[in-house]
Amino acid sequence: MSNMREIAKRAGVGIATVSRYINNTGYVSEEVRAKIQKEIDKSGYVPNALARAIFTNSSKTIGLMIPNITNPFFNQLATVIEDRLNEYGYTIFLCHTEDNKDREKEYLEVLKSHRVDGIIASRAQLKEEYLNTKIPVVSFESEIDQSILTISSDNYKGGKLAFSHLYQRGCRNILHIKGPKIFEATELRYKGFLDKAGEKNIGIDIVEFETDFNTKKLEENLKRIKNIDKYDGIFVFNDIAAATVMKYLKKKDIHIPRDIQIIGYDNSFICELLYPELTTIDQNINEIGDLTVKLVLELIDGKEIEIKNHIIDISLIQRETTRD
Ligand code: XLF
Secondary structure (H helix, E strand, O other): OOOHHHHHHHHOOOHHHHHHHHHOOOOOOHHHHHHHHHHHHHHOOOOOHHHHHHHHOOOOEEEEEEOOOOOHHHHHHHHHHHHHHHHOOOEEEEEEOOOOHHHHHHHHHHHHHOOOOEEEEEOOOOOHHHHOOOOOEEEEOOOOOOOOEEEEEOHHHHHHHHHHHHHHOOOOOEEEEEOOOOOHHHHHHHHHHHHHHHHOOOOEEEEEOOOOOOHHHHHHHHOOOOOHHHOOEEEEOOHHHHHHHHHHHHHOOOOOOOOOEEEOOEOOHHHHOOOOOOEEEEEOHHHHHHHHHHHHHHHHOOOOOOOOEEEEOEEEEOOOOOOO
16 A cells, blocks of 8 residues: 555655645645546555644544443434534544443543544533533533533423323323433433422322443342332333333233333334334434534534523324323
8 A cells, every 4th residue: 555655756746735635735736636546546545544634633523422322312313413424524433431431531532632623422421521622512411511512302391291291191100210310311301200290299209220221230220119010100211211111011911001101201213113112202313413513513613603502392202102
């Protein structure tokens, strides 16, 4: 495989011209472009992306921090973000944090050393570290700081909608399976659910799960629920956790929705794969992905944008785990 010097020699031009052409940093005539490209094609030359990033101050790469790639919601979101970024000539550098601060810290260093142009952090656990980086950051769900743009769905409203739906379908003995305290989004769902239940004077039992991606742990967490058959309605903090609850109920011969009605959260693709199909709250994944990409690219372009918390509306999607 050749290097830039050899390409320049064979094309009969200077190294600086080849560099201008490859990095798109200045004028190169059509004729010379064609000559250089011909030599590149013949030689199989692959430009060194990192060297190019240092030279041009742009790697055309965005770091994407995802807490859990096995959760269908996050893999759908990552796909939307990747597709949109590709349309603008960017690729993603995917970092799987597993909600672990140390992993997130390590990845942040890796992203810096790869000179990513921007970072999309989802369910971030770090604060100072993001504030201290000069790289533009957009956050999904975690309010890292007032100076950092945040996008989240209307989790509080989602919790309220979930309660109203169960209540209207006659549920009075209700359990809420909430997410870990460190998830800002699910804390809001929990609050919305309880506030709405309070308006109707309905007491809610609460069980907290430790994770949303380790299914073994989820199954252990389920065992903490005493006499699950005493409930007639359950709101679970996300779809993947709701799927484990459904399996658990079926093993106990509890019929959904006749004995217990269930609502999940996300409207990820698994809702329609489950039997019965899962009623859920739709977080508009496309809108979240579109807005996140738009904002991170605007920050990279140095546009003046108002730094605030963008809240995306949600809606309830009724399927078969709740009654008509
Ligand atoms: O962080 C929250 C919890 O899980 C996120 O929006 C999700 O609902 C995705 O499944």
